[in-house]
Amino acid sequence: MSQLIQILNQLDTHHLYHGQLSIDSFSLVDEKSYYVKLTDIKPIYAQHRTLEPSKDLDDQITYKRYQPPQEHSSIKSDVFAMGIIFHQLLTEKLPEKIKIINNQPVWNPLTKLQDENDEKMKKLLKSMMLLDNSKRISVQQLAEKKFLSILNNKDLIQEFLDKISNCPSLNYFQKVILNFMISKFQTQECKIIKQLFQILDENNENFLHVNQLEQICKNSNENKVEFKIDSKAANNKNDQQKNGKKISDNDFLIALSNRDKLLTEEYLETTYNLLKNQNGLLSAKSINKKIYIDQNQLINELEKISFNGQITINEFKDIMQILK
CATH class of the missing domain: 1.10.238 (Recoverin; domain 1)
Known part of the structure; x- marks a missing residue:
């Protein structure tokens, strides 16, 4: 997790964002190591160049499961996506889908984390997956979380x-x-x-x-x-x-x-x-x-x-x- 935060921090430091993060955006450097790298970098370049969007419907459906509803892509939406990735790493499952009731999104992202005993991690995930991006934890705050350290x-x-x-x-x-x-x-x-x-x-x-x-x-x-x-x-x-x-x-x-x-x-x-x-x-x-x-x-x-x-x-x- 610490390496994923480092990647997010690097993007933020250079005033960049990804916008389509999913667990498939990352890979290990090799099969025998724990070193993680961001391999899906096309969305970053697409922000500055006119690139043909992916025609693969499965790809579009996948990354949208990691995006907050009714929100433009930004480093804040990347934090949201990273929260879902963390959830997936901990439970091997995606959080429950966001429901729209009376035109308002309703969501409890921690439903599948009932067996997770670490309250700090639950609190962190909740702060990353807040639907209100003005209240969502920032990349800088994530980088300061010592319990995520290597x-x-x-x-x-x-x-x-x-x-x-x-x-x-x-x-x-x-x-x-x-x-x-x-x-x-x-x-x-x-x-x-x-x-x-x-x-x-x-x-x-x-x-x-x-x-x-x-x-x-x-x-x-x-x-x-x-x-x-x-x-x-x-x-x-x-x-x-x-x-x-x-x-x-x-x-x-x-x-x-x-x-x-x-x-x-x-x-x-x-x-x-x-x-x-x-x-x-x-x-x-x-x-x-x-x-x-x-x-x-x-x-x-x-x-x-x-x-x-x-x-x-x-x-x-x-x-x-x-x-x-």
């Missing part, structure tokens, strides 16, 4: 920890190349992972404490939405931060990236050709022309893993493909 998603935090733990040890050369390849060939995933890092880095330290993430998982209660850290954990927080492993933004990006899809023959050859020198070899100097690096550190690293500090295409592939 820090409450135990499964997602555990996935981060697993990927950090399973990430192989990298030398400086491998880190430089991987970061370049991720930004070049996995642009969307790169943006999402960087946004996740910024959310997790609550103190703006530019690194994460692994022990603190582990403590979140330990203390998370799957039956509650709100995350609370116990008093013992709070007392030990400073010790954890001092003694625990730290993860930089670049290391986090590498750990969470899909290296199997990235380190293919095609991408490696393209990367090599982009970075090679006039002699067809990789060197610290040729890499530094395309990537901002610590050149002295890279020179020292290349002298350890290559002959005369230059790497051939086959050596390059061998060095990088062991990171899959």
Whole structure:
């Protein structure tokens, strides 16, 4: 849910809205991840260009189930639609349909949420699905709801920890190349992972404490939405931060990236050709022309893993493909 709010917040920040949001507007980056992206972006572009409307009647019926009646599309109607999406995620059902009685819409959106014990979530959904948009919660207010934070998603935090733990040890050369390849060939995933890092880095330290993430998982209660850290954990927080492993933004990006899809023959050859020198070899100097690096550190690293500090295409592939 926190990622969906982030998407809505990004639209609002750029003075945009979608207008046709439904649960089908979003998808996972890949089948093995929890990272969500907005894939249906045509309605956003349609606001600024003359695009042919969808002729698929099913599509029109679907998104209209998520729209407030008698209301023009706006970021406020997107909030309403997101409320219905949240309802659907919690119950696997859409709310009951809005009835029109004496030309007035009548609706109780929480009828199917009777078994939902979390009163905060009920209150939030009700505020998102108010028919009067002047009273409906704003995107800014949604973004401030701490109990929707990624820090409450135990499964997602555990996935981060697993990927950090399973990430192989990298030398400086491998880190430089991987970061370049991720930004070049996995642009969307790169943006999402960087946004996740910024959310997790609550103190703006530019690194994460692994022990603190582990403590979140330990203390998370799957039956509650709100995350609370116990008093013992709070007392030990400073010790954890001092003694625990730290993860930089670049290391986090590498750990969470899909290296199997990235380190293919095609991408490696393209990367090599982009970075090679006039002699067809990789060197610290040729890499530094395309990537901002610590050149002295890279020179020292290349002298350890290559002959005369230059790497051939086959050596390059061998060095990088062991990171899959």
